[in-house]
Amino acid sequence: MSIxxxxxxxxxxxxxxxxxxxxxxxxxxxxxxxxxxxVLLFLTLFLIVPxxxxxxxxxxxxxxxxxxxxxxxxxxxxxxxxxxxAAIAVPLNLVFGVAAAWAIxxxxxxxKSILITLIDLPFAVSPVIAGLIYVLIFGLQGWFGSTLLDxxxxxxxxxxxxxxxxxxVTFPFVxxxxxxxxxxxxxxxxxxxxVLGASxxxxxxxxxxxxxKWGLLYGVILTNARAMGEFGAVSVVSGHIRxxxxxxxxxxxxxxxxxxxxxxFAVASLLAILALVTLLLKSFVEWKVARDAQIxxxx
Numbered sequence: 001m002s003i004x005x006x007x008x009x010x011x012x013x014x015x016x017x018x019x020x021x022x023x024x025x026x027x028x029x030x031x032x033x034x035x036x037x038x039v040l041l042f043l044t045l046f047l048i049v050p051x052x053x054x055x056x057x058x059x060x061x062x063x064x065x066x067x068x069x070x071x072x073x074x075x076x077x078x079x080x081x082x083x084x085x086a087a088i089a090v091p092l093n094l095v096f097g098v099a100a101a102w103a104i105x106x107x108x109x110x111x112k113s114i115l116i117t118l119i120d121l122p123f124a125v126s127p128v129i130a131g132l133i134y135v136l137i138f139g140l141q142g143w144f145g146s147t148l149l150d151x152x153x154x155x156x157x158x159x160x161x162x163x164x165x166x167x168x169v170t171f172p173f174v175x176x177x178x179x180x181x182x183x184x185x186x187x188x189x190x191x192x193x194x195v196l197g198a199s200x201x202x203x204x205x206x207x208x209x210x211x212x213k214w215g216l217l218y219g220v221i222l223t224n225a226r227a228m229g230e231f232g233a234v235s236v237v238s239g240h241i242r243x244x245x246x247x248x249x250x251x252x253x254x255x256x257x258x259x260x261x262x263x264x265f266a267v268a269s270l271l272a273i274l275a276l277v278t279l280l281l282k283s284f285v286e287w288k289v290a291r292d293a294q295i296x297x298x299x
Contacts, residue, residue: 051272054265054272057261057262057265058262058268058269060262060265065263066262066266069255069263069267070266070267070270074243074251075251077243077246078267079270081162081245081247082247083228084159085159085162085227085228085247086166086224086228088163089163089167089170089227090170090220090223090224092167092171093167093170093173093223094174094223096171096174096175097171097173097175097177097178097216097223098178098209100115100119100179101174101175101181101182102182102204103115104116104175104182105182105183106182106190106208119171119176120172122168122169122170123172126232127232128232128233128235130165130168130169130232130233130236131165131232131233131234131237132236134164134165134233134236134237135156135236138155138156138164139156140156142156156237157237157238157245158245159245162234162238162245162247164237165230165234165236166230166233166234169232169233170223170227170230173222173226174219174223175219177215177216177218177219177222178215182208182212189207189211190208193206193207214288215289217285218282218285218286218289221282221285222278224278225274228247228248228271229248229249229271229274229275230249231249234247234250235249235253240254248270249271251267252264252268255267
């Protein structure tokens, strides 16, 4: 006796739909294992092997040499400068990202598409070009070079230039994470709060930000990772002054060019650890977002 004769018409139709969906979303065993093998191969070649090579080379001459490379005054100076640049760039981009996302997602105004395009500009412009722009503006022969020189203000080949370059290459991340999230959530809750008499700041702190907290954290994590690992734009504006304007990536380049491979890989291991921590935090945020979505669906 066939299934069609033992089930009512509605249940048989649902059964057919489930079978059709199962066939559409499933693959043969050999195809699944082939795809898994390809993914594992790529992860091994482009993630696991390079990370293993970094830590292997860093510790090749012993742990004492590793610690000596990290506690070198120039290395400590590069770590300090990297932390300073990130500590300034991340909060500023956090404020900008929230403001830009809130304006774009919650309001309609002229020039909105232009603002979105400008936010995406660092994705389209090479970081080296961004660094050259700051040199042309603030350098000695730049637009404001003579004025800055008269007031003894240094931007290029100094910490301010490094901070500006870092801000430029990192400012889209928070905004780009929040814009689609805020657009998907709509304006209903904010409008309800406004009707109930809440002020703009109350709506922002009690409605908007709690609803996008995980997306905001995700954007901050990406911003911090890019700020600490930026090379191109910072390389142009830093001047490569050892112990003064070298960030961690620039210090690694100098050590490697001097054939000091153990020290270069030791410092590079700090960036590798940062990448791993960023990956773990990213996975945690994605897990929390998926978990909250499941809870909302059940409720």
